[in-house]
Amino acid sequence: MSEQTAPARSTTARVGDIALWVAQVALAAYFVYSGYLLFGDDFVQKFEEIGFGQWLRYLTGTLEIAGALGLLVPRLCGLAALGLVGVMAGAVGTExxxxAKGDATLPLILLAAAAVIAFLRRDTIRALLAQLAPDRFGK
Structure with missing residues (x-):
């Protein structure tokens, strides 16, 4: 009986995957930090100015931390990045x-970084969709 082995990945592919994981960890660290800050008093005034109430501050902090944790799970990283794109799109729109004196620069940078990760991890998104709805997204 012959033993089948997986095809060897090129060094370039491995380096690219490592670089992508480094980017995911860095983005996750930022979103944990940012989400944590939203639970403190530093952003109360900003969310008062937004006008939707403090519940939005807590929801945003929760979504940022959940997205950050999802970026660290191989099976969820693409979907987590896509969710963070949505959160940052809301932040850009809000700014x-x-x-009145909104600066959308940081949210735009974070949105772009999350979008790149979501695009590069689109295979994980497809795999999750295929598992959830195989008749619709299956191969």
Missing amino acids: LFLL
Whole structure:
């Protein structure tokens, strides 16, 4: 009986995967930090100015921390990055349209970073969708 082995991955592919994981860990660290800050008093005034109430601050902090943790789970990393794209899209919109002196630079950078990760991890998103709805997304 012959033993089958997985095809060897190129060094470039392995380096790319390592670089992507480093980026995911760095982005996760930032979102844990950012989400943690949202539970403190530093952002109370900013969310008062937004006008939707403090529940949005807690929801945003929870979503950022959940997304950060998801970035660290191989099976969930693409979907977590996609979720963070949504959170950051909301942050960009808020900075541009709801805050008088809003600066959307940081949310745009974070949105772009999460979008790149979501794109590069699209295979994990497809795999999750295929598992959830095989008749619709299966191969």
